[in-house]
Amino acid sequence: MQERDKWDQIYRNSDITAVPATVLKQNACLLPTQGRALDLACGLGGNALFLARHGLETEGWDISAVALTKLEGKSQSAGLRIQTKQVKITPETFLHQAFDVIVVSRFLDRSLAPAIMGALKPGGLLFYQTFVVDKLTRFGPSNPDYLLQRNELLTLFDALTLVYYQELSRIGDLNVGNRDEALFIGQKT
Ligand SMILES: C[S@@+](CC[C@H](N)C(=O)[O-])C[C@H]1O[C@@H](n2cnc3c(N)ncnc32)[C@H](O)[C@@H]1O
Numbered sequence: 327m328q329e330r331d332k333w334d335q336i337y338r339n340s341d342i343t344a345v346p347a348t349v350l351k352q353n354a355c356l357l358p359t360q361g362r363a364l365d366l367a368c369g370l371g372g373n374a375l376f377l378a379r380h381g382l383e384t385e386g387w388d389i390s391a392v393a394l395t396k397l398e399g400k401s402q403s404a405g406l407r408i409q410t411k412q413v414k415i416t417p418e419t420f421l422h423q424a425f426d427v428i429v430v431s432r433f434l435d436r437s438l439a440p441a442i443m444g445a446l447k448p449g450g451l452l453f454y455q456t457f458v459v460d461k462l463t464r465f466g467p468s469n470p471d472y473l474l475q476r477n478e479l480l481t482l483f484d485a486l487t488l489v490y491y492q493e494l495s496r497i498g499d500l501n502v503g504n505r506d507e508a509l510f511i512g513q514k515t
Pocket residue numbers: 329333347366367368369370371372387388389390393413414415430431432433
């Protein structure tokens with residue numbers, strides 16, 4: 327099955343709700359009050375809706391037309407403007423693009439890291455949150471290719487200035503905290 331069909335089927339048959347990533351919601355004070363924002367591999371666009379509500383000119387890119395149609399319905403009924411793009415994201419997708427904010431949650435394609443950083447304006451912020459290889463729950467991909475190694479976001483985006491990082495790993499009381507994902511914010515300086 328093609329990648330697009332796979333994701334379309336997931337979104338057609340699911341009752342998932344659109345929620346913003348913790349790294350974005352808990353650090354919203356860092357967002358500029360105006361400018362261009364991108365929710366990359368947005369799915370139902372929990373991040374895009376949050377960014378548009380914050381007043382940013384927002385785009386959501388994803389391979390799934392079904393997810394984007396649901397996002398368009400939600401943004402229209404909320405009176406928000408979000409520009410959607412159905413695309414299989416490659417480094418070329420970022421050509422001639424410049425964003426003040428890029429958010430990536432629960433999506434990992436390492437080959438896109440240079441293009442993501444290249445598409446940030448000077449001073450622009452990258453919010454990234456996705457699953458780690460030593461996650462504790464069944465949530466997230468089982469294929470280790472789509473899971474972060476320890477501290478990997480710090481390496482992938484080491485050309486950015488670090489603003490925030492959290493990876494609790496398996497230290498201490500495992501019943502407390504998000505043990506499944508790494509959270510990163512970096513700024514292009
Ligand atoms: C686990 S979902 C995460 C969606 C959203 N970012 C979130 O946090 O809820 C992964 C998303 O990546 C999209 N996706 C997967 N491969 C893609 C590709 N090559 N190009 C564009 N989108 C892709 C899927 O359609 C899906 O919406």
